Structure formats: C-alpha cells, structure tokens
Amino acid sequence: MKPTRASRITIADIAKKADVSSATVSNVINDTGRMTEETRNKVRAAMNELGFVKDYTAARLRTGRSKLIGVLIQNIANPFYGEFSATFEAELSKHGYLPIMANIGESLDRQAAMIDEVIAHGVAGIAISPVAGTTPAALENIVSRGLPFVTFVREVNGMHCDFFGADDHHGAHLAAQHLLAKGHRKLGVIGGLASTSTGEHRLSAFMETVNHNHDSAIELFTRRCTPSRDNGRNAAIELITEHPEITAIFCHNDIIAMGATAGLKSQGREVGKDIALVGFDNLPEAEVWNPPLTTIEMFPKSIGTEVARALLAQLDGRHVGPLVNRRPPVLIERDSSRFQLEPQKASVS
Template sequence: MARERVTVVDIARAAGVSKSTVSLVLQGSPLVNEVTRAKVNAAIRDLGYVYNRGAANLRQAKSKIIGIVVNDLTNSFFAELAVGVDSVVQSAGFVQFLANTGEKSERQREVIASMREHGVSGLIISPARGTVAADLAPLVESGIPVVLVVRDITGAGVSSLTSDNQAGAVAAVRHLIERGHRRIAFLGGFPDTAVFQARMCGYRDALDEAGLGSADELVIGSAPSRAGGVAAIEQAMMLKERPTAALCFNDAVAFGVCDGLRARRLEPGADFAVIGFDDVIEAKTAVPALTTVSVDPQGMGERAAELLLKQINIGRPEPEAIISPVRLVVRQSCGAATGRRVKEVS
C-alpha cells in the first residue's frame, strides 16, 4: 500500500507542464494561466499528492512552525494557554509544536534544542522553575524570535508577556478588606518564584494601605496545586489567631482550600472567604463559584502568539515586555451577596 511518494515532477508530467509551473500553482501565484492551474490542480487531486514542507523549508529557510513549551500541561491554566496560542497560530498558517517540560530544566533544554533542529521560526516559552537567562542565551543569540509568557526572566533580552500579578492581588485583598475581613492569609505557591513574589507584594501593599500590618505566619507556601491548597489551609487553621479569609496563589490552590475548609465543616463563602487567581474554566461553574483574579489564560495565549508573529514578520524588533491587565471577578466564594461584579484593575 505504501506506494512511491508522488512529487511535483509527477504532477508536472501528468499535467503536461514543467515542475516550475506546478510550484507556482502550489503557492498560488497569479502568474499562471487559469486553465493551466485547473489542469495542475486536477492532477494533484488525482495522484493524491501531498506537499513536502520539509523540502520547501530547506530551500526557503523559513518554516511555518512555531514551538510552544510549557512547564506543566496537566495544569489546566497551561492547557488553555496552549489552545489560545494554537488558535491564532493556526489561522496564520503556522503549525504548533507543543512540548511539556514538567518543570524540569533538563527536559526544557532538550525540547528547545529539538525545536531548533526542526527549524521553528519562533518560540513561546513558559519557563520551567529555576530557568535563568544563561539557559536561554544560545537560543536568543541565534536570532530566533522568542516570547516568554507567564514567567519573565530578567536579563534574557526577549519579549515577555506576563500578567499584572501585583495589581491583581491588591484588588483582591482590598475587596476582602472592604467586606470587613481583618485577618487575611496568603496561601500556596512556591515562594522562590517571581510570580509568587509579585502576588505576595500586592497582598502586603493592600494590607499596609489599610493600616493592617501583615503577620508572616499568614503567608503559607505550598505546591501550587489542589493538594497544596489543602495543606496550606490546614496549617492556617492551626494558628492561634485564625484568618477569616484568604487570597490563594492560584485557582488550583483555592479549590484545595475549599476542600480543606469543608473537611473541617466550614463552608467556603459563608464561613470563610476565598479568592483565587487565574480564572480557569472551572472557576465559574464550581460550587461555590470562585471569586478570582482573571488572567484569561486563553486570551493570554492568543496575545503571546500575536506578539510572536509580529516579531517573525518584521525582522528584528525591540523586545517588549507586556504586562497584561487583570480583573477581579467577584463570585460566591468570597461571601459576596448574589450579584456578580467585575472590577477592572489595571
């Protein structure tokens, strides 16, 4: 069944033209006569020709492949980010190489190398934990457009697209304070990441602004996962003076916090206010619906892809650092009455 590959010269022979003409038809050139074009297209259909993009790339040295590497695909935030990227990249006629590093920088090195070997014309990277500028140096020196997303890396010298973590946290904590909370915890996340630091800064700022000092014991790190959220809230509830509300590192942690609360017969929203971060798809449909700082992962993927495509098209632009605005979406889990409110933040 595996018959010989059919190539442009087969088509050319079948259509009674030269391979150059076939090539012209393939790339939709206006130079070719309508009737010739029709003949060629017929031959293409009849022989079941499939275009060999590899050969074309070899000649043109530009590939229509973009790579995206994420640090944790099982986290739905990143899955959504990837589909956002995919949607714009596809409609620009590119195709997406996706790799998952699982937070391992060794794997990250491998997949980036592999993508370069395949001649990707641009790369969107959500770096694994602990990635430093030097890791990316060979890549950026090669002149391939790169955009960092979610996590920025100082000194990398490439474009980045992050969300306004600090402003988001400020808005969330202000909202909790307005609702009368005085003892507010910050739960979950790895403290050695820039995203954690930014969100925690916002948390501290809002507290300071209201004249509520922040107690260190109320900042409790953990894995940024559902299980981590359960652990963090348990630790928080062991405190002598318990908090009555929490801003969580992300939605996964927030769900875990809700779980942990229920395990202690406390109802999130009614007995304890919880706010998440990210606004993943399930946030809206959970019970109680999660109040959260929306960063719109899919939209972020789209914007990152647009940024990358822009860089691919014009030659070698200034790297830009875009900070994407963020908004607080008030739902039930923070004890809000009923009506849904949305606050634009930055």
C-alpha cells in the same frame, strides 16, 4: 489514476491533474502568488484527490525556513495553558506554522533538555513560560542562535526580550481590596513559588495592599507551595489548623484555590459561608466550581494570540521590541467570597 501509497506525489502530478502550471501548484502549496480563488480551489481539490501531504522537512531543506514553533509550558493539563494553546495555535496556523509542545514542569534540567530538543527539531522560534529559578543564562542556547523567542506568564529578571502576561501586581491588589472591603482582617495567603515572577509579584502586592490599610486589627498568615490541587489542599489545612481565626484566603491561582476548597471542607469550614476564598486565572472550571470561585481574570486566550503575533513579527522581520505587555486583570466576583464580616472601607493604594 491515483498514485499508490508507495509512490511519491509530485508537483508535476498535481499540475497535470488540475491542468495548471507547476508554478501555480507551488504557489498554492506555499500560499504565495496571485491567482483566482477558483484556480486555488481546483489545485487543492487535485491535491486532495491524489492524497498529497506537504513534506515540511523537504520544504525546510529547500527554503532554509522551518514551519515549526517550540512551546515550553509547565503543565498542559492545566486548563490555563489549554486556553492559551488554542488561540496560539490558531494564530500560527493562519501563517502555516505548527506548534510542538513540551511540558517542562518546574525543572531547570528538563527545561534545558527540552530547549535542546526543539532546537534539534529545527524550530523557527520558541515560546516559553520559564520554570522557577530561570535566569538569562538558562536561555542562552536560544539567544546565541539568534532564534526568535517570546516569554509569557512568567518574566525572567534581567532578560531583555518580548514578554506577554498579566499585571500580577494589580491582580493581587484587586483581590486584597475585595477581601478588606468585606471586613476581613484575619487573612491567609497561599502563594506560589518564590523564584518566579508570578509568585513574587502576587504575594508582595497582596501584602503591600493589606499593610497600606494601616489597620492594627489586620493579621496576615502565609504559606507557599508549588501550584497543584494536592498542595493547595495541604496548605489550606495547615493554615486553618494553625490559625483558625482566618476568615479569608487568597490563593496564587485557581488550581491551588480548588485544592484549598477541599482542604477547608475537611476541617469543617465551608467556603462562601464561613470563610471567603479568592483564586487567580479564572479557569473555565472556576465558574462551575462549588461554590463558584471568585478569581482574577488574566485572559489566557488573548495572551496566546499576542505571543503568536509577536513571534510572527520576529520571523517576518517586523520586530520592534522588546515588546512587554502586562495585560490589566479583572476581578470576577462569585459565591466563594460572599462570606463577609462587618463591611469596612479598604484603603486604595
């Protein structure tokens, strides 16, 4: 007889149904111990028939270990974080962990509040893409508790901890080389926030590569903005209105580049035909954008897997960190940068 919804299904109920010991049921629930696959499947079938759902709160009280992982990101609506989250969750779920996600935008106050919140929910560890202006002191509430944590995408200056992201410097270097090689000498840049590692590294690397070219004809015009389509649109309009001689623009990320496409179009410029445009991230949308967007691939799915594995290593006592992995990015050339002037050889720094 299947217990009513009001009744609490126990290990003993499952053991009786499956005709096994309570210890065997416990091992199946916690994915421990040795048994045949036939026995494991028999216990799982009994659990399903009885409508058993594991109580993680009770399990944490018994074992002292949580199966929740806090994940703090800028904006879940950004497809980059969607790709990251898919592989991050898949890797954690293999080991029985469940991520709980929170948007923190670019607010230090919200970041602090969400750190407190996930800690209050008893998370076993935290993965965080820090907001602009984050310092080691801003993460002290995590460190002081000895919680396993990993930063990703953005680094925190002076913070000795695991980090996984892209080599932003090299990615921007590739973008600059690409545009210079197509003969562009009047260049625009729409950079990200100055108080983030990504914003600093991408802009500085692009400028360094351009300056290394030692060409007196080169002019560089810059704007910065918080990454969004609206901000990208507005920044592109400002750049092209004040400097109509610009023939190519490099954007901090694809979201900004997509907004810039609309902004340029509103000013009578056609991306790929009379101005070149390069983004950064290689979002799924970039390939089907109009025109398809030249961009820098930074492999968010691989980063998601690596962050999850680093957290699991800390949780299992296998940590040998801090681990720092800045994955080499790749330029993906598409139609948005096909417009070129007289091709010239760009210097390689």
